[in-house]
Amino acid sequence: MVLGGVAVAGIAGLVVSVHEPALARIARPARENFEADSVRRGEQLATLGDCIVCHTADDGAPFAGSRPLRTPFGTLYSTNITPDELTGIGNWSEEAFVRAMKNGVARDGNHLYPALPYEHFTHVTDGDLKAIYAFLMTRRSVSRETPANDLLPGLGFRPLLAGWKLLFLRRGEFEPVMDRTAEWNRGKYLVEGLAHCGACHTPRNLVGGEERGREFDGGVAEGWNAPALDASNPSADRWTETSLHAYLKTGFDKAHGAAGGPMGPVAEGLSRVDDADVKAIAVYVAARMQAGKDRNILAIDNAVEAETRFPQGAHLFQGACAGCHETGSPMGQQGRPPLSQLTAVKMADPTNAALALLQGLPATNGRDQLMPPFAETMSDKDLADVLAYVRARFSDGPAWENLKSLITTARLED
Ligand code: HEC
Ligand code: HEC
Ligand code: HEC
Incomplete structure (x- = not known):
């Protein structure tokens, strides 16, 4: 199916401009x-666009690229966007840079993969893109070749991307909505453009395009689920402008827990950009989520039933988790939410909870590590048992199925 779709996209590609000028x-x-x-x-704008996140390898200099990005179509490597003349963008004109960001075309005329989120960057004003160019061209230049991509057979052929763009790339500058506030409009501009929230939070079709009409309906990023950011968001407590602002700016909100994974x-x-911009994003997202609509907030704790059904999980929980997650533990007393409030425990799909256990929740925003990784200390079966217990105890949703095989697979992919 995937390859069929790509073939269709490719044929469409032959009809449009397969070649862009260098x-x-x-x-x-x-x-x-x-x-x-x-x-x-x-x-500031580059920070909002997460350029450094994708364009820096774990062992590498900022913006020098070579970070592997796993996609359903294989592994892509981000490029060097320091001003190095040979391996970076030192020889790129402002015009070439703006074209890459808005149309996904490299200086030499090659089409770029939409892993560079130009589906969103296309809505950014030329003025903002030129400021990002000025910022990048004044960074330290670093010589680093980008490794060759490792894609499924056939997909390394870049002219196919012309067809993909014809089908999925909606160009066009941002247009403010007149009857909304300036703050809401600023939020919309950032969310849909530079901050590319939909790149992770919108579901994608078989050939990797964001599904129209399902914006912010929940998507996938690096194996994690990015929850829906609309009225269907599964969180136990409703999100408000205030809680979104705290979560986005500090990576933690007292009613919803921490920002894990990507x-x-x-x-x-x-946390490093102008606070007014984070507030604007919170205002816009809160409106999309219909914040303020009341929910039944149930602090679920089926401790006794859960222990009867999953005695081994209950035992592991006491040893490895209770010190932080038990009601009345020091963490609870510091105003941390109980597990029943966390979206990862509420979601029908256990992936985020499983990945959080395997990988831990690393230090961000200048804090210490929040939760240690358990990949080394617990077997797949232990992790499956403890998660089955957590789900039974802290949610009223259906039991999570096939936990052990999900964990085994996640471990292999890590
Ligand atoms: C989600 C990951 C991701 C983010 C975020 C991202 N990029 Fe990229 N970018 C990539 C990948 C992957 C490529 C390589 C695409 C290809 O090979 O076709 C790329 C390519 C580029 C290129 C083309 C360079 C060349 O040599 O061909 C430029 C310029 C660029 N990115 C600039 C930026 C800027 C500026 C930002 C922030 C505003 C940014 N990127 C954010 C992943 C990302
Ligand atoms: C690189 C992918 C990615 C991008 C870009 C991204 N998110 Fe997320 N987001 C995620 C993932 C994955 C989670 C789940 C985290 C977890 O389980 O701890 C998440 C969680 C959230 C949550 C918590 C939802 C809940 O119910 O717990 C909010 C709110 C959110 N993101 C808002 C945003 C906004 C606003 C933007 C744009 C400024 C954004 N995200 C950009 C991947 C992303
Ligand atoms: C050192 C303290 C600590 C230990 C031990 C610990 N956790 Fe956590 N855990 C945290 C913190 C902090 C968070 C972030 C949410 C919050 O702040 O309440 C978290 C979040 C989670 C989440 C939500 C992940 C997400 O993506 O949002 C799950 C599920 C979870 N823990 C389960 C467990 C289980 C099961 C164990 C035992 C195997 C465990 N934790 C052990 C501190 C801990």
Whole structure:
């Protein structure tokens, strides 16, 4: 099915412009060419766009690329976007940079994969993109070649992407909605553009395009589920402007817990940008989620039944988890939410809870590590037992199925 879809996209590609012109190399612009003001603004905007998150390898210099990004179609490597002339974008003109961000075309005319979220960056104003260019061109240049991508057979052929864009790339500058506040509009501009929240929170079709009409309905990112950011969000407590603001800015909210997995670096970035922008994002997302609509908030704790059904899980929980997660533990007393409040425990799909246990919740936003990883200390069966217990005890949803095989697979992919 996937390959069929790509073939259709490819045929469509033959009808549109498969070839984009190469834009001329320029001599690398001197730092003095850029206004300090626009470099500063560019830094904020680049942070909102998470450029550093994708374009920095675990062992590498900032923006020098080579970070592997796993997709259903294989592994892509982010490129070097430092101003190095040979391996980075030092020879790119402002025009070439803006074209890459809005149309997904590299300086040499090659189509770029939508792993660079140009489905969203296409809505960013030229003025903002030029500020990001000024910021990047004044970074330290680092020489680092990008490894070759490792994609499914056939998909390395970039002209196919022309067809993909024809089907899925909706260009067009952001248009403010007149009867909404300036703050809501600023939030919408950032969420749909630079901050590309939908790149993770919107479901994708078989060929990797975001599904129209299902914006923010919940998607997948690096194996994690990115929960729905609309009225169907499964959280036990309703999200409000205030709780969204806290979660986005600090990576933690007292009614919803911590930002785990790929949401951690997003919140880390947002902790460093202008607070008014984070507030605007919270205002816009809260409106989408219909915050304020009341929910039945049940602090579920079926301790006795859960222990009867999953004695082994209950035993493991006492040893490994209760010190932090038991009612009345020091963590609970510090105003941390009980497990029954966490979306990861409420979701029908256990993936996020399983990944949080395997990987832990690492330090972000200048805090210490929140939860240690259990991948080394607990077997797949132990983890499955303890999760079955957690689900039975802290949620009223149906039991999680096939936990052990899910954990075994997640471990292999990690
Ligand atoms: C979700 C991950 C991700 C994010 C976020 C991201 N990029 Fe990228 N970017 C990539 C990948 C992957 C590629 C390589 C695509 C390809 O090979 O076709 C890329 C390619 C590029 C290129 C083309 C470079 C070249 O040599 O061809 C530029 C320019 C670029 N990104 C700039 C940015 C900027 C600026 C930001 C932040 C505003 C950003 N990217 C955010 C993943 C990302
Ligand atoms: C790189 C992928 C990615 C991007 C980009 C991203 N998110 Fe997330 N988000 C996630 C994942 C994964 C989770 C689940 C985290 C967990 O289980 O701890 C999440 C969780 C959340 C939650 C908590 C939902 C709940 O009910 O617990 C909110 C709110 C949220 N994201 C808002 C946003 C906003 C707003 C943006 C854009 C500014 C954004 N996210 C960008 C991946 C992403
Ligand atoms: C050192 C303290 C600590 C220990 C031990 C610990 N946790 Fe956590 N756990 C946390 C913190 C902190 C969070 C983030 C949410 C919060 O702040 O309440 C969390 C979050 C979670 C989440 C939600 C993950 C997400 O993506 O949002 C689950 C599920 C969970 N813990 C289960 C467990 C289980 C099961 C164990 C035992 C095997 C365990 N924890 C042990 C501190 C701990």
